[in-house]
Amino acid sequence: MTVYQFDRTLDGLLTAVFDAYARRSFPDILQGTDAPLPLFYDDLHAVVTDDAKAGRVWRALQKKLSAEALTCVTVSYLSELPELDMHLFRYVCKAVDSPVSIERNFADEDVLFVVNTFRKVRYERLRMLQFLRFQKAADGTYFGMMEPQYNVLPLAIGHFRDRFSDQAFLLYDRRRHYGYYYDHGELTRVSFDERLPHFRSGKLDESMLDKDEMLFQELWRTYFKAICIRERLNPRKQRKDMPVRYWKYLTEKQ
Amino acid sequence: MTEETLEKLRILTESAKYDVSCSSSGTVRANRGKGVGNTVGGVGICHSFADDGRCISLLKVMFTNYCKYDCAYCINRRSNDIPRATLSVRELVELTMEFYRRNYIEGLFLSSGVARNPDYTMERLVRVVKDLRTVHRFNGYIHLKSIPGASRELVAEAGLYADRMSVNIEIPNETSLKQLAPEKDFHSVLEPMRFIQQGVLENKEERRHLRHVPRFVPAGQSTQMIVGATADRDRDILRLSSALYARPTMRRVYYSGYIHVNTYDSRLPMLMQPPLVRENRLYQADWLLRFYQFKVDEIVDDANPDLDLEIDPKLAWALRHPELFPVDINRADYEMIVRVPGIGIKSATLIVNSRRFGRVTSYHLKKMGVVMKKAKYFITCGELTSPTVNELHPENVRRLLVPNPRRKTDDRQLTFDFGGDAS
Numbered sequence: 001m002t003v004y005q006f007d008r009t010l011d012g013l014l015t016a017v018f019d020a021y022a023r024r025s026f027p028d029i030l031q032g033t034d035a036p037l038p039l040f041y042d043d044l045h046a047v048v049t050d051d052a053k054a055g056r057v058w059r060a061l062q063k064k065l066s067a068e069a070l071t072c073v074t075v076s077y078l079s080e081l082p083e084l085d086m087h088l089f090r091y092v093c094k095a096v097d098s099p100v101s102i103e104r105n106f107a108d109e110d111v112l113f114v115v116n117t118f119r120k121v122r123y124e125r126l127r128m129l130q131f132l133r134f135q136k137a138a139d140g141t142y143f144g145m146m147e148p149q150y151n152v153l154p155l156a157i158g159h160f161r162d163r164f165s166d167q168a169f170l171l172y173d174r175r176r177h178y179g180y181y182y183d184h185g186e187l188t189r190v191s192f193d194e195r196l197p198h199f200r201s202g203k204l205d206e207s208m209l210d211k212d213e214m215l216f217q218e219l220w221r222t223y224f225k226a227i228c229i230r231e232r233l234n235p236r237k238q239r240k241d242m243p244v245r246y247w248k249y250l251t252e253k254q
Numbered sequence: 255m256t257e258e259t260l261e262k263l264r265i266l267t268e269s270a271k272y273d274v275s276c277s278s279s280g281t282v283r284a285n286r287g288k289g290v291g292n293t294v295g296g297v298g299i300c301h302s303f304a305d306d307g308r309c310i311s312l313l314k315v316m317f318t319n320y321c322k323y324d325c326a327y328c329i330n331r332r333s334n335d336i337p338r339a340t341l342s343v344r345e346l347v348e349l350t351m352e353f354y355r356r357n358y359i360e361g362l363f364l365s366s367g368v369a370r371n372p373d374y375t376m377e378r379l380v381r382v383v384k385d386l387r388t389v390h391r392f393n394g395y396i397h398l399k400s401i402p403g404a405s406r407e408l409v410a411e412a413g414l415y416a417d418r419m420s421v422n423i424e425i426p427n428e429t430s431l432k433q434l435a436p437e438k439d440f441h442s443v444l445e446p447m448r449f450i451q452q453g454v455l456e457n458k459e460e461r462r463h464l465r466h467v468p469r470f471v472p473a474g475q476s477t478q479m480i481v482g483a484t485a486d487r488d489r490d491i492l493r494l495s496s497a498l499y500a501r502p503t504m505r506r507v508y509y510s511g512y513i514h515v516n517t518y519d520s521r522l523p524m525l526m527q528p529p530l531v532r533e534n535r536l537y538q539a540d541w542l543l544r545f546y547q548f549k550v551d552e553i554v555d556d557a558n559p560d561l562d563l564e565i566d567p568k569l570a571w572a573l574r575h576p577e578l579f580p581v582d583i584n585r586a587d588y589e590m591i592v593r594v595p596g597i598g599i600k601s602a603t604l605i606v607n608s609r610r611f612g613r614v615t616s617y618h619l620k621k622m623g624v625v626m627k628k629a630k631y632f633i634t635c636g637e638l639t640s641p642t643v644n645e646l647h648p649e650n651v652r653r654l655l656v657p658n659p660r661r662k663t664d665d666r667q668l669t670f671d672f673g674g675d676a677s
Contacts, residue, residue, distance in 0.1 A: 107609075
């Protein structure tokens with residue numbers, strides 16, 4: 001059994017593909033460097049991420065796949081799912097080997113897995129656009145925090161930048177410990193000391209809030225309660241469309 | 255913006271909530287630098303889901319709930335003793351902007367009771383949307399109710415600022431409508447619909463010649479029908495929807511299960527529960543009309559005037575037409591594949607794409623998300639061994655697919671009736 005270890009980046013994975021062709025030995029297991037090794041294996045290869053090698057594989061892919069399929073590869077990788085690695089590895093190999101594009105062969109297990117993962121990531125991005133809530137701070141900055149399942153902040157940030165282009169805001173992914181600060185056309189990637197109380201709870205302290213912020217939160221909660229038709233209560237559907245894991249940071253659910 | 259606004263918002267939301275529409279899709283409005291917000295198009299964004307499971311995408315609120323009409327089915331009718339309120343233009347604009355900036359909403363859904371006269375009310379609605387678009391440069395979604403009886407000029411002005419406009423039919427046939435809403439008739443509903451439609455078509459023609467003509471109601475119009483308030487059959491409702499969809503600007507027809515709000519009115523049926531299952535079946539039929547190329551006569555006809563509540567309309571159609579099945583997944587047209595119960599638009603697309611590379615088997619179908627429990631009676635794909643609908647007979651397939659009523663009590667458990675409440 002052949003085991004490949006890599007740094008769990010997309011470039012690392014593409015380098016692994018290059019190495020596999022160069023060594024003429026394809027991995028049975030592809031895993032991150034920190035994952036425990038299996039009990040028995042014949043061959044262990046540590047992949048050293050190399051931009052040049054990854055670039056060559058990527059250019060080969062560009063020749064074989066359409067732009068949408070390439071987006072599918074990059075976006076699905078943001079899911080950070082360990083089980084995606086092997087599927088994506090085989091997807092890349094199949095795409096390179098096949099004379100015609102395999103991207104629409106959904107009967108193929110790997111293609112279907114990559115496409116389904118892509119769909120999940122896109123859906124999580126939509127969830128971020130839906131359920132992110134801003135609080136206005138006294139200095140006029142809007143602060144919003146979330147813990148998305150997948151690393152979708154890079155996919156969502158463009159939407160927020162376009163929509164709220166005239167307001168300063170901070171968007172923070174608590175699970176991955178980074179965020180973006182936007183002010184007047186400039187976007188900066190930031191990380192903070194998360195021991196501060198408002199990073200722990202996701203709620204700004206009242207002394208830091210804009211003077212009208214509490215009123216608008218109250219207005220929103222009032223609206224949320226009033227819009228519900230009590231004859232049609234359906235908590236199951238509510239939880240299906242708005243899973244409980246997002247409630248922690250939702251103003252109306254506090 | 256004070257505590258008083260809070261109370262007004264509560265009253266006017268309670269009044270507006272029976273309007274079903276809350277979509278924010280159908281148009282794209284980019285933010286070109288200086289404005290606030292954008293409209294993304296595509297599927298729209300639902301920002302929250304209320305306890306009744308309905309999505310909250312827009313700030314759905316009434317301008318005023320004073321109304322001079324006395325429609326039997328409406329919570330805001332003149333003779334109801336409910337708290338009344340009116341929001342000022344400034345309050346509405348500020349609420350919309352502040353909610354939007356906090357990512358609570360996609361935009362505004364503004365409707366109103368008819369205070370004084372239609373033109374007076376419509377003029378105020380137009381002032382709100384005009385303020386939002388011109389003063390605040392708001393690019394979010396705006397859905398505006400057109401007040402029946404408002405003048406053509408006001409509708410034409412509103413259309414320049416709104417993304418979608420709507421007039422509700424509410425009751426699918428004119429005699430019942432006249433009976434329940436004596437001040438209304440079909441003409442008062444269809445007339446404003448025609449204004450909007452003409453506006454859109456003229457605007458389209460104009461934009462063909464001059465690129466910078468502003469768009470007019472780019473997301474088209476929608477309407478709503480109440481289900482279960484009158485004796486109308488599903489056939490009447492769906493025929494009307496299908497006729498409406500044939501019009502060039504009608505994008506959505508919503509169905510609203512009747513909720514017995516005005517319990518004292520004897521013209522209305524006593525319903526303990528809103529007809530939610532029927533409403534759901536109507537939506538399924540609506541989807542068949544819009545996305546599956548079904549004709550309305552295939553879904554309901556004079557022999558089957560109502561939709562089957564136990565099984566979905568596509569399955570019901572398939573059971574009425576066993577001669578068209580089984581469908582060969584590896585050869586049939588896309589149009590026929592989407593008609594198989596258990597296969598939707600998504601899985602049909604996957605099937606049609608994949609079969610170019612090789613045979614698609616039932617294992618693949620399951621992986622692609624086909625509901626094999628239903629589909630297996632209606633397809634062949636080489637190795638699939640389950641009997642088809644023709645071998646089993648439609649009635650038996652139906653019996654297999656109707657969900658069993660869950661047994662409430664356990665037969666093996668002996669129970670004694672002690673009389674009275676034992677809790």
